[in-house]
Amino acid sequence: MKSHPATPTLAQRIAAHAGACLLRALFATWRLRIQDPSGFLSHPPNSPVVFSFWHNRILAVTAAFLRSYPAGRNGVLVLTSASRDGMWLGELVGRLGMGAVRGSSSRRGATAMRELMEKVAAGHDIAITPDGPRGPRYNLGAGLVYLAQKAAIPVIPIHVRFGRRLRLRTWDEFSIPLPFSQIEVTLDAPRHIPPTANETAFEVERINLESVLRGGVD
DSSP, X not given: OOOOXXXXXXXXXXXXXXXXXXXXXXXXXXXXXXEXXXXXXXXXXSSOXXXXXXXXXXXHHHHHHHHHOOTTSOOEEEEEOSSHHHHHHHHHHHTTTOEEEEOOSSSSHHHHHHHHHHHHHTTOEEEEOTTTTTOOTTOOOHHHHHHHHHHTOOEEEEEEEESSEEEXXXXXXXXXXXXXXXXXXXXXXXXXXXXXXXXXXXXXXXXXXXXXHHXXXX
8 A cells, every 4th residue: 555644734834934033033143064075065065965963963954954955956855764754854954944855664665766766866965864763863764875875876875973962762862952152064075886786796885975974972
């Protein structure tokens, strides 16, 4: 049976709008320092990229996007799950200037991958939290590597270092930086993932990318 992503009610849309307004107010208080070894911000490429960062760093990366994403690009689409949680995230990011593709490895995975490929072909950048939507924390799923290979686009790992923050008791220890705290967001050098001939070679590429992302964890 074909699965469909959860859809929001009017009340949920209103709640998401209010949540986005609160987040923008919180973001405005943060002392954000953005490092760009990737060159993406200073010299944006002509083709799409896929941004990758851990699930618990979504808020900090979103704030950095709002402040520094280059004008003139086709926009960022975030891969969210097809579940109710993913619906809320999709509604929120939509009110923060980004789009969403609904799906995960467990629900609508193949459909979501086709949609991502279509969006890349249309010139959109993609953002993926490779340990989402349910973990394990800091474990990189295969979907990111598969997308980068099939679409032939580079992966830009994003690292976040926090000052003062609140860690929730969730599977990913979701981080909420406190008001007026200092945050450093680094766009790492692009990683080009070559095609692989077999599962062993694919796993090597997956582990290598996972190691890069884990290197930015504090």
